[in-house]
Amino acid sequence: MAMTLAGAALGCGEAPPQPVAPGAARAPLAPAAPDAERSAALGFPEGPGLELIVGHCTACHSAKLVQQNRATRHGWREIIRWMQRTQGFWELDAQHEEQMLDYLATHYGPNAEAEEYRRLPLSPEWLPPNNAEAPPRPGKNQAGQG
Secondary structure, eight states: HHHHHHHHHTTTTSSOOOOOEEEEEEEOOOOOOOHHHHHHHHHHHTTTTTTHHHHHHHHTSSHHHHHHHOOOHHHHHHHHHHHHHOOEEEOOOOOHHHHHHHHHHHSSOOHHHHHTTTTTOOOOSSSSOOOOOOOTTTOOOOTSOO
């Protein structure tokens, strides 16, 4: 009885998903529409396209992965294409992709202020000495003759 109640509480009493035949096309996952409380907890700013970003992006990775990046609209499109090519990210319909790109370019575009305050590279005299020598290449003697 306790196992039945625990299983029901965990949703285990539901029918298992039907298997997909090998080689059959699978429909892309439809991310659940996020509620306002979840969106706020993830730290995304309000704006048109927020629901799409939360639903699609956080289906696979953390919100912080999006938020720590900056790119132009073109750069975000390339990131999406890379995820589609190499990471199994599903195809987006054109309207949703445009809304996502608008949101990302608006809220996570290049940050001129961050670049303005970035420290300049250290001059060589401030760097520690690099006394490491490259190891000899295999098959060569010290004079470089094999």
